[in-house]
Amino acid sequence: MDKLELLLNMIEHPENYTEQEVHELLSDDDVRKHYEVMVLLREAFAKETGESILPESSKIQMAETRNTRMIVLNTSLRKIAAMFIAAVLISGLAYAAYRVLSPIKAPQLTEATTPSLTGKAGGGSSMSDSVVCFPDTRLDSILTIVCSYYGRELCFVDTTLREMRLFTSWNRNESLAEYIGTLNVFDGLHLTDERDTVFVDSVDGEEE
Amino acid sequence: MEVTSDIYRVYEQHREPMMRLALRLLGDSEEANDVVSDVFAHIVETPAAIRDNAASYMLSSVRNRCLNLLRHKRLSERVHKLLPIGEDMVEEPQIDETEDVLDAMLQFVDTELTPQTREVVRLRFQEQMSYREISTRLGISEVAVYKHLVQAISRLKERFNP
Secondary structure, X not given: OOHHHHHHHHHHOHHHOOHHHHHHHHHOHHHHHHHHHXXXXXXXXXXXXXXXOOOHHXXXXXXXXXXXEEEEOOOOHHHHHHHHHHHHHHHHHHHHHHHHHOXXXXXXXXXXXXXXXXXXXXXXXXXXXXXXXXXXXXHHHHHHHXXXXXXXXXXXXXXXXXXXXXXXXXXXXXXXXXXXXXXXXXXXXXXXXXXXXXXXXXXXXXXX | OXXXXXXXXXXXXXXXXXXXXXXXXXXXXXXXXXXXXXXXHHHHHOHHHOOOOHHXXXXXXXXXXXXXXXXXXXXXXXXXXXXXXXXXXXXXXXXXXXXXXXHHHHHXXXXXXXXXXXXXXXXXXXOOOOHHHHHHHHOOOHHHHHHHHHHHHHHHHXXXXX
């Protein structure tokens, strides 16, 4: 590949070259002259296609009041819009980061706060008291209850899993590890119990 | 912002060449727009700066602001967009002379290149198509696209930048 072809390739695929390599090639006098011609050619075509015709937004609007002339520049609206959007994005990202990184404190578990719990049939037995059914319940609701029972914090690494709905049952006589094992059978779920916190993440679907 | 009608009249008179220059240097209409607005805002604040030759002052202001913007862009980004990479590539805005050169280049492309080479050049520099898109559009290999561009640019360089 000769130098001019290399220059053409560099222009087309800048991602394949370092700044240093670009700089070195353009230090060659002959290459630079070719590049200058290409810049002029781009400008020539831009001129021909009428890109130099002013866009509407660049015009200055002149508004006359009773005694004075006020000139309003509306050309910076895009700048202002860009700054606003950036501010919204940054604050949104900050909020999202806070929610992801802050473990959720599970509320105190009381009978009154668990309207979705249903005991197994056969009322009055200890078995019915210990088994809890979650019929089509959001995962974050399930785990809030379970974590609270075992004295664990809860943290969704993959926040989209909060909304996952499961039909599952939980035996309060079993250990947390056993129950986590039960939930990890579900496709796409990966729960771990570390440092007094249950972490909820997704799996990429690979079989163990 | 309160201005005199004189300043407004001067601005209106020179707005188009200012935009043309900014567009040529930056290749982006939004950025060009911002530069021209900034120059005008500066003039409104310091109208005495215009003094005698308003055209020259305004165009030089546009040129300098564009150079500042270009300096902040990475070299590879400037090369990718075929923007000037140094002050020596941005001459003082003697508009008539530069416009003549640009017109002459277009005429050269239209009259001195083969039809196929001319088409490749237009698709690349006017339509800003990638080499792959050009090869697909014209039914030629990417290698052939390179060859046509090499030929065209070499001849243009010989003629306009020896």
